[in-house]
Amino acid sequence: MRFTHETLGQRVVFASGDAPAAVTAEVAALGATRVMLIAAPAEAALADRVGADLPVVVRHDEVVMHVPVEVAQRARQAAAEGSVDALVCVGGGSTTGLAKAVAMTTGVPIVAVPTTYAGSEATNVWGLTDGEIKTTGVDTRVLPRSVVYDASLMLSLPVEMSVASGLNALAHCVDSMWGPRVDPIDQALAGEGIRGLAAGLPAVASDPAGLEGREQTLYGAYLAAVAFASAGSGIHHKICHVLGGMFDLPHAQTHAVVLPHVLAFNAPFAPEAERRIAQAFASPTANEGLAALRRALGAPRALDDYGMPKDGIRRAVAPILAAVPGNNPAPLTEENLTALLRAAWEGSEPA
Template sequence: MIEKEPSEVSVGRADFVHQWPASRVVFGPGKISVAVSEAARFGTRFAVIHDPTAQSAADRVASDARGGVRARIGEVAQHVPVQAVTEAVAIVRGARAEVLICIGGGSATGLAKGVARELALPLVAVPTTYAGSEMTSIWGHTEGGKKTTGRAETVRPRTVVYDPELTLDLPPAISVTSGVNAIAHCVEAMYAPESSPMTRVAAAEGIRSMSRALPGILDEPRDVAVRGFALRGAWLSGWSLEVSTTGLHHKLCHILGGLLDLPHSPLHTVLLPYAVAHIAPAAKAETRIVLESLGLTGPVTDAGGLIWERHRLLGAPTSLAEIGMREADVERTIAEASAALADRPLPPRPIGASGLRDVILTAFKGDRPAA
């Protein structure tokens, strides 16, 4: 059983700052029908950015807009290359668009944020995966093998339309890694020193929602109610990320993603157990809540291993080699991560060069994290 003892998580913290994010959320099956009316609150000339899998939803928006869609971009790339942002900005500017509508996963949202940041246009997001980035003011792009991120109020969507029917065709395997990506946002929100009591409550509920939904998606991929529960978890994960900060897990994902162009949500899935294993000894109370929210029992000191085992049961990848990292990449990745992170004060437990080497090597091999 999970140990019980008093903690700051259970009794609350007396030192925090909490600022409520301003996004409007419209949630429910069939809500794609209101995407245009939500966008029309900010203008009448629309630019739609969508990923290829969201073609039919983008067609629906174009039809509802009755000629209001003046530009449409249907190609996106993971990690948001700077060149893609530059090209999209030129298209949207040339169309004299007043509002951006993005439909799809994190790559579509990321590209739209890049355009919003450059042109200061309002953005309405319609997510079709569980990325959670639609709830944040965080932007990111890659250039020359490096990923750069930041925060800007102009990139946070004014409205987010969550329609679980749009996620029905998301393949179960991708649903799992996308869902674990959302869980990772909540896990880091639990640890972040900037988190408030409200953040921790939302993060724990986000983990519970997603962890209960994922097995159901594997059993019944087209169950709208189960998909809705997963999308609820994604919403809470994005909200939690917005009102906190990222730590070791996300930093490593950004470094490896930018350097090696590894797939985004599988990368988050692989690295999460190893990051938790490193952090757990310094954040036992928070880790206990994470395990309870996942429905896992066992010692907090073995949290990384317990999460790794759960990922295996879900059929998720558990090694960096499995998602495309080559053995020839290992040493340069360790060097890059050490230069960027070693000896940086990453709460709740800093990590040095030897610790980074151990995390990356173990994650490359896919070994169960040690207790």
């Protein structure tokens, strides 16, 4: 057994029902006295609660999906004008992504308070979109210094969005099984992440007001993100980043649609990873386990439903081929990638 595993340095606080006090403590531990509070208008009420006892000097609410570069620049300017020494972001992946964009150029530390299961808060990965091109990278400055997980903040997240966001987290687990830097620790974390998500998401769907399902889903989403940060971005995420940036598709739903097609594509060429995924689902095969979960959740099915044009299949092939890591388990060609994208666009069964 020969591998090198790097663990990212981050404090993680699970504090159901106690986010305001936990966030205040994390900001105080940083010695920060001038906080920039980032939250989209839809999260304003939650941000009010979380930031009630913080020394907020800048309140910023321009949050846009996929973090366009011009939006990032305005946020950076607001941070500079306010001489902020800490960022507190309350929201999903787009909000966390905006905080990362500010941290990347300023070095200001982030305390992240997620309200979805996106997982961006536990990675050192950033993403910015310029026109139709979404660029991602890795930078230690963008890793939030602390994360406060409060499952009670998820109770207002509708079931439909919870399902999409949770399946996005599940995609982190699956991609981590064969990412470009994958090691056995990543696979162990990803397997436990799948188990947590497979237990938590049906509970959220059946009892949206229940805290236990939300906690299990958060737990799984966190493990998924930690595994993904180490293993690196595989074929699934390269596909979704290209499609999301090119056609402005909703992030979580895009991942939820593409996931079963990527799993079916790679599983025959990665038997050990397939066995681990199946075991985490407690299913005979990985594909059957994911399919059963998707049926139980009424998961998103077709990219066509979210605004991707049919001719987008042809347009996306070349940039995806250029982005996918060379060590992907299944050989990728223009022909089989086109077939995968067509099936995801139509919402047909994975081949």
